[in-house]
Amino acid sequence: MSDRVPxxxxxxxxxxxxxxxxxxxxxxxxxxxxxxxDIPVAREQMADEVVFSPSELVFLDDPDxxxxxxxxxSWGCEAALALGWALGLNxxxxxxxxxxxxxxxxxxxxxxxxxxxxxxxxxxxxxxxVLSDVHDAHWxxxxxxINDKPAPxxxxxxxxxxxxxxxxxxxxxxxxxxxNVATDT
Numbered sequence: 001m002s003d004r005v006p007x008x009x010x011x012x013x014x015x016x017x018x019x020x021x022x023x024x025x026x027x028x029x030x031x032x033x034x035x036x037x038d039i040p041v042a043r044e045q046m047a048d049e050v051v052f053s054p055s056e057l058v059f060l061d062d063p064d065x066x067x068x069x070x071x072x073x074s075w076g077c078e079a080a081l082a083l084g085w086a087l088g089l090n091x092x093x094x095x096x097x098x099x100x101x102x103x104x105x106x107x108x109x110x111x112x113x114x115x116x117x118x119x120x121x122x123x124x125x126x127x128x129x130v131l132s133d134v135h136d137a138h139w140x141x142x143x144x145x146i147n148d149k150p151a152p153x154x155x156x157x158x159x160x161x162x163x164x165x166x167x168x169x170x171x172x173x174x175x176x177x178x179x180n181v182a183t184d185t
Contacts, residue, residue, distance in 0.1 A: 087119025
C-alpha cells in the first residue's frame with residue numbers, strides 16, 4: 001500500500017477537464033445505445049471544444065460496435081464522475097458504487113456545456129488526497145487479484161480502476177493522453 005501519492009506534474013485546466021467529461025459522456029451515451037441519431041448531432045456541437053481520443057473516435061465512427069466495446073465505453077461514466085467531482089459538480093460516489101451519472105450526462109450533452117463550465121477545480125491538496133485513497137484502493141484490488149482472492153469488501157474493481165485512470169489523467173501522471181494513461185499501483 002502506498003503513502004500519499006504526490007502530484008507529479010500539476011493539474012490539467014478546468015477547460016480540459018470539461019472537454020474530457022464531454023468526450024467520456026458522449027461515448028458512454030453511444031454505448032448505452034438508446035438514441036443513436038443523437039450522437040452525430042452532439043458530436044458536431046462539441047467539435048470545437050472536445051478532443052476525442054483515437055479509441056473514442058473509432059468507437060463513435062463504428063455504426064455497429066460490439067457488445068464488448070459498448071461495455072468498455074460505458075465505464076467512462078465512472079471516470080467522468082471522478083472528473084465531475086474534481087470540478088465540484090458532484091460528490092465522489094463510494095468505491096463500491098457505480099455512481100448515478102445521469103445528471104452529469106445531461107450537463108455534458110447540453111449544447112453549450114455551460115453547467116460543466118461553471119465548475120471549478122478543487123484544490124490540489126483535495127485532489128491529491130482522493131487520488132491517494134483511490135490509488136490505495138486499487139492496490140488492494142490488485143493485491144487480491146495477484147493472490148487469487150476476491151476483491152476486498154467495499155471496493156468494485158471496475159469503478160476503482162476508472163476513477164484511478166481519471167485522476168491520473170487529471171494530475172498529468174506520466175504525461176500521457178487519455179488512451180494511454182497508466183494506473184500503476
